Amino acid sequence: MPGPIQSLSRAAAIMRLLAGGERRLGLSEVATALGLAKGTAHGILRTLQQEGFVEQDPESGKYQLGAELLRLGQSYLDVHELRARALVWADDLARAAGETVYLGVLHQQGVLVVHHVFRPDDTRQVLEVGSMQPLHSTALGKVLLAYDPVARGELNEGPLEGYTSRTLTELGDIDAECALIRERGWADAIEETWEGVASIGALIQDRRRNPVGAVCISGAVERVCEDGFVRPSLVASVRSAARAISRDLGAGRF
Amino acid sequence: MPGPIQSLSRAAAIMRLLAGGERRLGLSEVATALGLAKGTAHGILRTLQQEGFVEQDPESGKYQLGAELLRLGQSYLDVHELRARALVWADDLARAAGETVYLGVLHQQGVLVVHHVFRPDDTRQVLEVGSMQPLHSTALGKVLLAYDPVARGELNEGPLEGYTSRTLTELGDIDAECALIRERGWADAIEETWEGVASIGALIQDRRRNPVGAVCISGAVERVCEDGFVRPSLVASVRSAARAISRDLGAGRF
């Protein structure tokens, strides 16, 4: 049966639709957005609701995502092997570098943040675990682009968004940058996504040298950079953390 | 069509199964655990994998939850109205009380933590957003039990687990406690789930006075309690935060 199960694919599309639009959606909106008959959409929504993946506002009748997704998302993190092994190294890196640390994996056309260590001694920050970062303008993303053919393939899907004046939006530029990244073994992104923010990232690979994710530090450009370049000492810290995590992953099995 | 969609329910069951077992599960394990034919289970797993809800370890062939769940779970939090309005109040409460703050909603047979503010000036803590707490032995849970008939109904489903010597495991005791909670307007739980931990919770309701969630503070029993009872000043802080959030929710709509 080499075909996806129709009702499941449709249910997934509905959930993604609900996740995308910021506000709640009505039954008819869902049905027309996906080109389904109302009855069909209702059947799927009813089941999703019953399972806790979708909730319905009892008075407006509109639908939104449900709590079970949060619970399952947490379970995903609990089982995540890369994340589990990286926890302590990420902590160390944050302390040594004095900056925010992110751990990300390739997911669809972006990098999914699976771990986030706050910058030590900093004021209030919001946890970004579960959020996505663009591939072509962040240290995490560029590392994956350079080493993971799948990630590079995702880039052909659509035009590249420019976030700041320093964002690379031409595929040729990106490929050149990737070659450089592979050569020196690390990536940086200086104000390519957010003004004032610079980041340095390095690859994490499993024992078979497959790319499985990336670590990066991220912080104010004034602290991370010096004379327009990222500080070599921070690069060394990130690379050593990435190596440590990779080694840990390799040892973990058998 | 008042019946759930079979394939969807089964897919949900598979995801819950994967979330429950700590380790990855093989196709046959999944199939037998749910009483499905291997072919059927495979079809569902294949679709879930394609949609990103499930991932497969390429060399062992075992399945685990997928990254898309984390992303959707995050989207759930983004849309969550109660959480959005409570963010700032929870922060204030944590600062005023000097303790950890949790915000929870009823989900299945427990309380789902939708927000978590670390105790100020404390050392490393793990974020518990997305995790579940029992209904009958935590301040969050007991508040919901006292005010939400649905929560109370869930209690009839199975026997109550005893975590410490102070856990209430008899339905009669629980109901008496709930009456007390309703009378005085707040709940506490002193070493009923974890030794050494005490918590104080209060109800959050929407503008129509429906219970929608609960806030609590939680901390070392030595700090939260005095002479065997929770400190009245902390109770006042929690209740005032709960009122503030409820008011905020009420104002939001119209």
Add this chain to the structure above:
DNA sequence: CCACTTCGGTCGACAATGTCGACCGTCTGT
């Protein structure tokens, strides 16, 4: 205050759809 529209939801007929169990190649451990 009443048509008129649009909403969420239900119903029943139809056939497309997912399900089942046998089967295949591979790997593992004996």
Add this chain to the structure above:
DNA sequence: ACAGACGGTCGACATTGTCGACCGAAGTGG
């Protein structure tokens, strides 16, 4: 080298989800 278990595929069958018409309620504009 064998036996068993693994993940995965295939095709027939009928169960199952789908569709479009229909319903009452709520909202809207005249």
